[in-house]
Amino acid sequence: MNFDELFGHLGQHTVDGLSKGAIYALVALGYTLVYGVLKLINFAHSEVFMVGTFAVLGTWTALGATSNPSFGMMILFLLAGLVAGAVASGATAVGVELIAYRRLRRMNAPPLIFLITAIGLSLVLSEAFGLWQGRLIKGMPTIVEREILFTIGNTEVTNTQLLTIVSALVMMVLLDVFINRTRYGRGVRAVAQNPDTAALMGVNKDRVILLIFLLGGLLAGAAALLYNVRYGNTRFNVGFLLGLKAFTAAVLGGIGNLRGALLGGLLLGVVEVYAATLLTSSWEDVAAFTVLVVVLLFRPTGLLGESLGRARA
Amino acid sequence: MRRNYVRALGAVGLATAMLAAAGCQDSGGSTTDASGSSCGKIAIFGAFTGPNAGLVLPSLNGAKMAVKQHNAANPDCQVTLQEFDTQGNADQATPIANQVAQDQSFTSVIGGHFSGESKATMPIYEAAGLVMVSPSATAAELTKAGNKSFHRVVGNDSTQAAAAVTYIKDTLKSQKVFLIDDGQTYGVGIIGEVKTGLGALAVNSDKVQTDQQNFDATISKIKSSGADLIAYGGYTNEAAPLLKQARAAGVTAKFLGFDGLYDPGFPAGAGEAAVGAIVTCPCLPAAEAGGTFSADYQKEFGQAPGSYGAEGYDGATILLEGYKAGKKTRADLLAWVDAYDKQGVSKYLKFDETGDVDKSKVVIWSYEVKAGGAIEPLSEIKLS
Numbered sequence: 001m002n003f004d005e006l007f008g009h010l011g012q013h014t015v016d017g018l019s020k021g022a023i024y025a026l027v028a029l030g031y032t033l034v035y036g037v038l039k040l041i042n043f044a045h046s047e048v049f050m051v052g053t054f055a056v057l058g059t060w061t062a063l064g065a066t067s068n069p070s071f072g073m074m075i076l077f078l079l080a081g082l083v084a085g086a087v088a089s090g091a092t093a094v095g096v097e098l099i100a101y102r103r104l105r106r107m108n109a110p111p112l113i114f115l116i117t118a119i120g121l122s123l124v125l126s127e128a129f130g131l132w133q134g135r136l137i138k139g140m141p142t143i144v145e146r147e148i149l150f151t152i153g154n155t156e157v158t159n160t161q162l163l164t165i166v167s168a169l170v171m172m173v174l175l176d177v178f179i180n181r182t183r184y185g186r187g188v189r190a191v192a193q194n195p196d197t198a199a200l201m202g203v204n205k206d207r208v209i210l211l212i213f214l215l216g217g218l219l220a221g222a223a224a225l226l227y228n229v230r231y232g233n234t235r236f237n238v239g240f241l242l243g244l245k246a247f248t249a250a251v252l253g254g255i256g257n258l259r260g261a262l263l264g265g266l267l268l269g270v271v272e273v274y275a276a277t278l279l280t281s282s283w284e285d286v287a288a289f290t291v292l293v294v295v296l297l298f299r300p301t302g303l304l305g306e307s308l309g310r311a312r313a
Numbered sequence: 314m315r316r317n318y319v320r321a322l323g324a325v326g327l328a329t330a331m332l333a334a335a336g337c338q339d340s341g342g343s344t345t346d347a348s349g350s351s352c353g354k355i356a357i358f359g360a361f362t363g364p365n366a367g368l369v370l371p372s373l374n375g376a377k378m379a380v381k382q383h384n385a386a387n388p389d390c391q392v393t394l395q396e397f398d399t400q401g402n403a404d405q406a407t408p409i410a411n412q413v414a415q416d417q418s419f420t421s422v423i424g425g426h427f428s429g430e431s432k433a434t435m436p437i438y439e440a441a442g443l444v445m446v447s448p449s450a451t452a453a454e455l456t457k458a459g460n461k462s463f464h465r466v467v468g469n470d471s472t473q474a475a476a477a478v479t480y481i482k483d484t485l486k487s488q489k490v491f492l493i494d495d496g497q498t499y500g501v502g503i504i505g506e507v508k509t510g511l512g513a514l515a516v517n518s519d520k521v522q523t524d525q526q527n528f529d530a531t532i533s534k535i536k537s538s539g540a541d542l543i544a545y546g547g548y549t550n551e552a553a554p555l556l557k558q559a560r561a562a563g564v565t566a567k568f569l570g571f572d573g574l575y576d577p578g579f580p581a582g583a584g585e586a587a588v589g590a591i592v593t594c595p596c597l598p599a600a601e602a603g604g605t606f607s608a609d610y611q612k613e614f615g616q617a618p619g620s621y622g623a624e625g626y627d628g629a630t631i632l633l634e635g636y637k638a639g640k641k642t643r644a645d646l647l648a649w650v651d652a653y654d655k656q657g658v659s660k661y662l663k664f665d666e667t668g669d670v671d672k673s674k675v676v677i678w679s680y681e682v683k684a685g686g687a688i689e690p691l692s693e694i695k696l697s
Contacts, residue, residue: 276530
């Protein structure tokens with residue numbers, strides 16, 4: 001037990017954990033959106049994220065990106081990457097809905113069937129990328145050179161960490177405003193509360209469902225860009241573990257609850273870094289899932305409860 | 314809701330199992346010439362696809378080349394080499410081992426290439442009386458369990474670790490070493506040996522896990538320890554992102570890996586961060602290999618033999634000479650390998666009673682990753 005290291009640099013480990021958790025949170029939003037509306041866990045979402053990382057990498061390669069570009073080029077690469085990631089992930093998410101779910105829903109298939117098609121499609125996507133792109137880990141240029149922006153005590157906050165955390169918060173707030181303040185958001189909440197009544201009131205259910213898949217995909221695309229900027233690697237199975245963690249984060253915060261996904265993601269990131277520091281990195285999953293089990297024992301609906309449709313409608 | 318969650322986790326487990334099972338069925342093509350009369354079949358298994366395949370493919374190529382040369386020279390004794398892809402995973406290697414053991418047409422085995430898959434399958438092959446010749450499984454424990462079937466044409470990790478310790482102390486002159494392993498058979502074994510050898514020079518350590526993506530906690534520990542050298546026991550899949558993140562975070566300590574990182578995928582994955590990384594390997598640089606091996610390999614595959622190309626060739630040659638000498642049963646081939654005593658291309662090949670290659674003949678080299686990603690030999694590490 002390395003308490004000296006943990007408490008000696010507590011601030012540093014917290015920032016590290018938050019920036020790690022921010023990516024979980026962005027992916028978790030995709031799980032939670034779909035669950036909130038359809039009561040369905042979209043296991044193919046991890047591959048929606050994976051496709052995004054490859055789209056960003058492909059765009060950078062096509063643009064001839066090299067490490068440490070000039071400031072103007074860096075902005076260009078980031079924007080191009082964001083567009084590519086969001087388009088690819090969004091399209092994949094919409095494709096998943098159209099191919100794997102829509103027909104089943106019309107046929108009133110039991111929930112387990114959705115789960116199987118989701119896992120099937122997830123394997124199809126990840127194995128197809130494994131065959132197409134090879135199974136080796138793929139490195140990519142360092143687009144944003146790490147710099148220490150400011151130091152508080154012995155805590156160093158870097159540009160990539162700040163970028164990740166701030167982007168996650170901004171996207172979370174935008175999504176929250178979209179769901180709670182706009183006309184489309186009202187449709188989403190209505191379908192989440194009661195799909196049949198919403199349909200009777202003139203809400204186009206299928207369009208709303210397509211919209212939430214698209215939103216989840218766009219956020220996963222943004223997460224893919226942040227992941228590539230921060231880690232500079234991807235591989236065909238990158239989504240598997242990260243998707244599982246993001247799903248855990250969604251459950252931890254209260255699946256179906258947008259703010260819960262953010263809270264769960266950040267909390268999970270911090271817990272993992274603390275555990276890895278206190279013991280070794282191989283303990284981070286034990287710690288993360290222990291926290292999950294303990295939280296669910298006391299709050300079966302997660303920290304903030306399930307609430308996409310219900311509260312503050 | 315909770316039931317859904319339970320179901321979901323169950324389904325994830327199922328998915329993992331399916332993934333693993335899918336991998337098992339990849340038994341690849343075979344190098345064969347059906348004309349001439351058959352002398353027997355060799356099974357070769359290892360990570361021919363998957364994230365660590367770069368380390369193993371040269372050995373597979375070396376073995377293929379040996380078989381091809383043998384078949385061309387001996388039309389009356391054709392040998393078939395059949396590939397079984399394990400992706401380096403012990404869980405996938407086990408069903409393959411059972412399949413090979415039950416198929417009486419297989420009379421010898423080349424593999425495993427990694428220590429974990431070797432350890433998992435050794436008892437199965439031993440029970441079936443099949444001889445195993447491994448080109449690259451180096452964990453010290455493999456030859457300590459009294460297994461009769463396992464042989465390897467490389468030095469083990471005790472020897473490699475001793476050489477690495479010598480190199481760290483005498484050549485790098487490091488004062489503070491940070492040790493990392495990946496929790497697997499090979500990584501834990503070699504880092505354990507290095508730790509013992511370094512004594513007080515080893516200042517701190519960490520364990521990472523397979524497919525880990527974020528190494529912030531490890532990097533913080535490296536920084537706090539003030540280490541001037543990181544020694545990493547494991548493979549590319551985790552080492553490449555770890556090193557990349559460490560360099561990005563401003564860690565300037567030297568990086569030393571073992572033969573698990575003598576893999577073109579390592580510099581490819583880590584990019585510029587890998588430049589200057591040192592890798593030790595009980596494998597001979599291609600240019601030093603005996604005979605026409607290096608030139609033949611270059612001609613056959615259009616590239617220089619990488620890690621364990623010569624060892625793969627040697628492993629196959631030992632078996633092929635057995636077939637040529639009329640050994641056609643599993644028992645005869647096992648006895649043949651036990652008694653083998655001859656110069657190979659990578660080193661002099663003779664096994665002691667544990668299945669280790671004669672320790673006085675083991676060669677260990679240091680390599681360095683150059684800008685552009687080439688892994689070039691530095692020098693042979695002489696054990697003092």
